[in-house]
Amino acid sequence: xxxxxxxxxxxxxxxxxxxxxxxxxxxxxxxxxxxxxxxxxxxxxxxxxxxxxxxxxxxxxxxxxxxxxxxxxxxxxxxxxxxxxxxxxxxxxxx
Numbered sequence: 519x520x521x522x523x524x525x526x527x528x529x530x531x532x533x534x535x536x537x538x539x540x541x542x543x544x545x546x547x548x549x550x551x552x553x554x555x556x557x558x559x560x561x562x563x564x565x566x567x568x569x570x571x572x573x574x575x576x577x578x579x580x581x582x583x584x585x586x587x588x589x590x591x592x593x594x595x596x597x598x599x600x601x602x603x604x605x606x607x608x609x610x611x612x613x
Contacts, residue, residue: 527600529556531608532563549598550589552606559586564611570598571605 524540527547534557541547547555549570559565565586572580588594600606 525602527552527603528605529553529608530605532560532610533557533608534560546599548589549584549600549606550586552600553586553608559608562610564609565590567609569607569609570600571607572601573603 523543525543526538526540528538529552530536533553536556539552539555549568553559553568568584568586570582570584572582574580582598584598585594589596589598
């Protein structure tokens with residue numbers, strides 16, 4: 519095998535460089551690492567309502583709302599490892 523098919527996660531919304539991120543099959547990344555690779559949160563990001571959309575085998579779609587502030591401070595023990603074809607959406611804060 520010369521090269522494995524890369525896994526892709528999409529990071530959209532209030533991040534500095536939204537788009538598709540590739541990561542190798544042998545590497546796992548978390549939601550926070552994916553946002554970091556997308557340039558980090560921009561100044562309007564609502565870090566308390568980051569949405570993770572995941573399509574499960576069989577086609578069922580699940581949505582999770584993640585408080586990234588709790589993840590970054592260590593207040594949450596859930597690592598939120600992203601899977602192939604996950605979509606991470608960072609909404610903007612309502613001013």
